[in-house]
Amino acid sequence: MAVILPLLQRQALGDGEDLSAPANAIINRWIGENCDQNATTTDSASAPPVSTSVGSSENIVTTVEAPEAERGNCPIAYVRDETYGQDAVSTAHGELEIVGLGHPRMPEEECLYINGALVQNIGYYYNNRFQAHFTRDNHDVVVICGSCGGTACVQSCRFITVNSDHNVIVSAHVPFQYSDEIFESGGLIVVPGGMDRGTVVQSIYDDGQVLIVETPIDPFQPVPERECQYYYNTFRDLCLEGRGGRCLDDLGFSVQARNFRYMQEDPRVNHIGFNDLCGRVCGTNVSIRYEVFRSGVCGSNR
Secondary structure: OOOOOOOOOOEOOOOOOOOOOOHHHHHHHHHHHOOOOOEEEEEOOOOOOOEOOOOOOOEEEEOOOOOOOOOOOOOOOOOOOOEEEEEEEOOOOOOEEEEEEOOOOEEEEEEEEEEOOEEEEEEEOOOOOEEEEEEOOEEEEEEEOOEEEEOOOEEEEEEEEEEEOOOOOEEEOOEEEEOOOEEEEEOOOEEEEEOOOOOEEEEEEEEEEEEEEEEOOOOOOOOHHHHHHHHHHHHHHHOOOOHOOOOOOOOOOHHHHHHHHHOOOOOOOOOOHHHHHHHHOOOOEEEEEEEEHHHHHHHOOO
């Protein structure tokens, strides 16, 4: 499940609060290149695509500003016997490296360096890794992603711009659907953010500017096949296996809980039908075929 972080300022298209011309141009270009008049699809190798109705007057757009860089406890130049390298990537303008302070499996802080010189403290965000790398004429863009470390944690990413003069700019966090892939389209870099409150979330990078776009999902469309299969797997984990008869009670912070909460963000799902089916099979040996689940949970809500 994606979240919109409180550091970001939200603006709504079409409500009288106009975006700046550059931001508006990015959104219009993105919609024109990636969406038809009725739907857009975010593809993924391991998670189903999310189909939405597209209307630029309904999109919520957030401009992401780069926060002020902090040093924290990061040394200006790190010493190998006091730190450990977590990940590194070579760009056309220098080598970026994530360095952890303290125990390798539970770092106290994490630091970002270029060619051995400190860029900034990037906090402790478990498992920070370089997720994607894109080249431009005069700069490189590297996407770094991580999570808070728990099984139900939401992942987030940051865009890192490495300029030809070795100046490095790190954006604020943007949401990331961990099972999707970061991709490039028409010169725009896109980080899929999954669903949040009935919208599809995508973060877009264009020449140093970062925007988050939330596109409402049409609740009256049926759930696409691949996505319904994903929800059926969640149903099977929580209800058919029964979790000792607890099923949807006391989900805590498990992987199943994260998947269930992600499904709850989808307005196309018949949530009453899901709960009813789960209640009928919980703690029993009864099995529900996928076709029955699809009909009762993933059909149109009209």
